[in-house]
Amino acid sequence: MPQLASLIGHLPEFKESRMVSNGLGLWLSWRGDLNPAVVQTLQDYGGMHLASERDQALWFFFSADAFLALARLAIWAKFNTLAVFCQVIPAKLLFGYKRELSVAIDQTLRAQNAIAPQEFEIWVHSRAKDMGTGTPGLRFESVRTQTGLAAAEWFTMTADPRLPYQSSLGWNVVLKPLGNPVEKAFQTGWREYFTHLEQLLSRLKCKFIIHDFFVMFPVDNLRQLRTWCKELLQLVARLKEEDPEAYWPCVVAVADRKGLNINEDLPKKMRLDWDQLVPDFPHMSFRNAYLLGEGFVVHDVRFSIDHSSMDDWCNVSLSADGDAGAGLLPVEVSNRLVTGNSPHCFYCGLRNHVLTECPSRQLTTLDRGIWREVALLDFETMNKGFKSIDSMLAEGGLEALSGALRQDGIPGILTRAIFSINSAMQLRMMRVMWLTRGKDYPAGLDELAPKDESPVWSLLEMFISGDHIAVDKELGQQAVKAPRDFRVRTLNGFVALERGDHARALSLWREAEGLSPSPLLQAYHQFLQGRLMESQGRYQNANTLYRQLVRLTPGWTDAAYRQGVCQVKMGFAEQAVGFLNSLIERDPHFFNRVLLDPELERGHIQLLSALNGPWLEAESRAGDESAALQRLRTEIYEWFPEEHDFAKAALERAEKLGALGEVNNYVSFITLSRGRERLERDLHARVNLETKELKARFRRNMDRLAYIRDEAAWFPFPRVLVDFNKDYNLCAANLNWALQTQFGVAETFKKAQKVGETEEERLKGLEGKLRFLRIVRDSTLFMLILGKTFFWLELVGLLLVLVGLPLSVYYGERAGAEWATGLLVKEKWQIQKGLILILSTAALGFAALRTTLVFDKKRNKLLEQGKKSSSGAKKKKR
Numbered sequence: 001m002p003q004l005a006s007l008i009g010h011l012p013e014f015k016e017s018r019m020v021s022n023g024l025g026l027w028l029s030w031r032g033d034l035n036p037a038v039v040q041t042l043q044d045y046g047g048m049h050l051a052s053e054r055d056q057a058l059w060f061f062f063s064a065d066a067f068l069a070l071a072r073l074a075i076w077a078k079f080n081t082l083a084v085f086c087q088v089i090p091a092k093l094l095f096g097y098k099r100e101l102s103v104a105i106d107q108t109l110r111a112q113n114a115i116a117p118q119e120f121e122i123w124v125h126s127r128a129k130d131m132g133t134g135t136p137g138l139r140f141e142s143v144r145t146q147t148g149l150a151a152a153e154w155f156t157m158t159a160d161p162r163l164p165y166q167s168s169l170g171w172n173v174v175l176k177p178l179g180n181p182v183e184k185a186f187q188t189g190w191r192e193y194f195t196h197l198e199q200l201l202s203r204l205k206c207k208f209i210i211h212d213f214f215v216m217f218p219v220d221n222l223r224q225l226r227t228w229c230k231e232l233l234q235l236v237a238r239l240k241e242e243d244p245e246a247y248w249p250c251v252v253a254v255a256d257r258k259g260l261n262i263n264e265d266l267p268k269k270m271r272l273d274w275d276q277l278v279p280d281f282p283h284m285s286f287r288n289a290y291l292l293g294e295g296f297v298v299h300d301v302r303f304s305i306d307h308s309s310m311d312d313w314c315n316v317s318l319s320a321d322g323d324a325g326a327g328l329l330p331v332e333v334s335n336r337l338v339t340g341n342s343p344h345c346f347y348c349g350l351r352n353h354v355l356t357e358c359p360s361r362q363l364t365t366l367d368r369g370i371w372r373e374v375a376l377l378d379f380e381t382m383n384k385g386f387k388s389i390d391s392m393l394a395e396g397g398l399e400a401l402s403g404a405l406r407q408d409g410i411p412g413i414l415t416r417a418i419f420s421i422n423s424a425m426q427l428r429m430m431r432v433m434w435l436t437r438g439k440d441y442p443a444g445l446d447e448l449a450p451k452d453e454s455p456v457w458s459l460l461e462m463f464i465s466g467d468h469i470a471v472d473k474e475l476g477q478q479a480v481k482a483p484r485d486f487r488v489r490t491l492n493g494f495v496a497l498e499r500g501d502h503a504r505a506l507s508l509w510r511e512a513e514g515l516s517p518s519p520l521l522q523a524y525h526q527f528l529q530g531r532l533m534e535s536q537g538r539y540q541n542a543n544t545l546y547r548q549l550v551r552l553t554p555g556w557t558d559a560a561y562r563q564g565v566c567q568v569k570m571g572f573a574e575q576a577v578g579f580l581n582s583l584i585e586r587d588p589h590f591f592n593r594v595l596l597d598p599e600l601e602r603g604h605i606q607l608l609s610a611l612n613g614p615w616l617e618a619e620s621r622a623g624d625e626s627a628a629l630q631r632l633r634t635e636i637y638e639w640f641p642e643e644h645d646f647a648k649a650a651l652e653r654a655e656k657l658g659a660l661g662e663v664n665n666y667v668s669f670i671t672l673s674r675g676r677e678r679l680e681r682d683l684h685a686r687v688n689l690e691t692k693e694l695k696a697r698f699r700r701n702m703d704r705l706a707y708i709r710d711e712a713a714w715f716p717f718p719r720v721l722v723d724f725n726k727d728y729n730l731c732a733a734n735l736n737w738a739l740q741t742q743f744g745v746a747e748t749f750k751k752a753q754k755v756g757e758t759e760e761e762r763l764k765g766l767e768g769k770l771r772f773l774r775i776v777r778d779s780t781l782f783m784l785i786l787g788k789t790f791f792w793l794e795l796v797g798l799l800l801v802l803v804g805l806p807l808s809v810y811y812g813e814r815a816g817a818e819w820a821t822g823l824l825v826k827e828k829w830q831i832q833k834g835l836i837l838i839l840s841t842a843a844l845g846f847a848a849l850r851t852t853l854v855f856d857k858k859r860n861k862l863l864e865q866g867k868k869s870s871s872g873a874k875k876k877k878r
Helices: 004-008 036-044 065-077 126-132 184-203 222-242 286-291 370-374 379-404 410-421 427-435 456-465 468-481 486-498 502-515 519-535 539-552 557-569 573-586 589-596 598-639 645-660 666-712 718-740 746-815 828-877
Strands: 019-030 047-053 056-061 084-095 101-104 121-125 138-143 154-159 171-177 209-211 214-219 250-256 282-285 296-300 313-318
Touching: 004 047, 004 056, 019 065, 036 047, 036 065, 036 222, 047 065, 047 101, 056 065, 065 084, 065 126, 065 154, 084 126, 121 126, 126 138, 126 154, 171 184, 184 214, 184 222, 214 222, 222 250, 222 282, 222 313, 282 286, 286 296, 286 313, 370 410, 370 589, 379 410, 410 589, 427 456, 427 486, 427 519, 456 468, 456 486, 468 486, 486 502, 486 519, 502 519, 519 539, 519 557, 539 557, 557 573, 557 589, 557 598, 573 589, 573 598, 589 598, 589 666, 598 645, 598 666, 598 746, 645 666, 666 718, 666 746, 718 746, 746 828
Parallel strands: 084 121, 250 282
Antiparallel strands: 019 056, 019 084, 047 056, 084 101, 121 154, 138 154, 171 214, 171 250, 209 214, 282 313, 296 313
């Protein structure tokens, strides 16, 4: 048996409702298949289908048109078989913050069971009857409660078949093309687009009028409105894709008729800021948007702080495969940040305060790292932060906004990021420009001089305090004293800006541009002029200045970004998408800037939809990059030991990149991708570098080993060299392997690193042993040379003593010398022994002296001869 509670159980439940609308609930019960005419009639009269099951359904109506629809069905049922039980009950439609729809019905009514219908019956609750009372042709008769229905006062409804029961629904549609009517591009583009628009209106049989480029026409029923919205959105999509030259952006507003007639004053009576409407997407109340039914997606607009009524404005687009959230990034900036009654602030772009009360006036330094902080926030964290900001602004107003700038949490980061979007035109940038010595942007912001003694600094503080009259007077005197000081004109321009004299501000900044000593300062003053034209709605002139500025200072991406903002403000969001995408490719932080910029509200839908493609691509790529990063970690371990300096640094970088992959933020994903690529390149470059260094190291070690071999080959006691030769042969084998092996494989490379370290130690050991061997070798050689010299000297000495002394005695005796006949004869042997001892000592001393003098020469000569003979022997073997 059909139960109303079962139907309501299919609807979502939420603790807090964003909007509530009173109306009528319609509970239907039948057997078998429901006639399609019932569904079509309920839809045409403004019914919203909420839930259905076998043999029952629940609908909701905002107005008494529910009775008109049932009356038409009752008349039709008199001539056709239609066994349907209809119950009209009081109900409230609930709207959640995520666009969920639910219904609030009394508990006593929820517990009802439907009766088995035999014919078409209409039961009306006593509280619901009041909405239908007074409708011509309808009669309500009291009836007793039947089994299964709630214990309440019920009425049955009948309808006079002679009345038409036309729906009260009706709308007026107004279209306005964007752009300046005097420009040639507008005239050509609008003429081409209106040709297609006129064909659409003719096909739908809509009679229109045109006044001051406003196209106005009535829509009489819901089916026609649904068809018109669908056909218009399809036409725009088709022209953008197939014939962009025939497309021109137009804003569209759909208002309830409610006594408004189609005439020249209709656009004024609708009380809309036409310059804030998003082009291409029809704007209407939430009530009318949800009446369109399936196939449409409802989007918020920022015309008010809170959406608490079904009569508040929204816009609609075609859904993609029925997914209400398809194609849009889920970022919800705080309403109180982007809405307000003031024009866009020159300094920050917000509309919730006037220029002279902008919190950015109190900021003194540029926050150069704020976008890196935003890159660590995912969408959910951003949305929670904006909700906190919204609550803070609701309680504390503008003072809370100033306080948020000083907070360290997520709300503080988001608030500072929004104020940093336009930091280039704020007073804190002027402070930097007064000190810069650089000529390029952004490098020039880091080349700052110390403050001088100029009075402009004290005048700046007076200006921030709000004393405009005194500052203006002092600046006039200062301009006479320092006619070439551009800073006086710059500050005076801001004074004129805050006093509302835009023409004077523009003139002063032009003078300051002419007095600026560097291209960077000239570009800065051009930027201020462009921003002033932009704030005045002179978007084409502003774009021209921004383009000139980019040519003058290509690194100033803020100027390029302002070109895209101007296109969005003019309503050409589709054209701005490609421009902004190029900036995002150049600097991924522009992705978050586009998401948060309050001045891009007019292109909110198109931009969030366009950025969804790059976001999905980056999100998909991030998963692959995380896997690739994990493989890269493994590869680092394969190539290098964990204690290696490069491995430590690389693994630390990989750890940080891996953490970025966990953050659902476009910049984090792009940073992960680019960081992983750089890390991989650095790894390969380091491997190539270390490969070359290893090869060179092994060649140097081989030269050292050859030197050790040559030196050790002259050791006179080869049997002592067993351990030495063992180490030498092992070292030679490992070095030969390393020199003949390619290190393109991680395992081989890592092994070669270990071999290099091992052989370094082995070579040090061999060189230590070689020093001992050289001492023994050189000592042996020294003794041999010494012995040889001493031998020949001693031999000569002995000959002289043994031969010379007898000869001297002989010849002395013959000559009659006393010494020869006396002393020598008597002491001949003692004299001989003494002479031999003296000569031996002299020979030993002379031999030692000579050996010392000729040792190095002799040793080198012997080694060289040995090398020549060795190389000659090797050549013969070959």
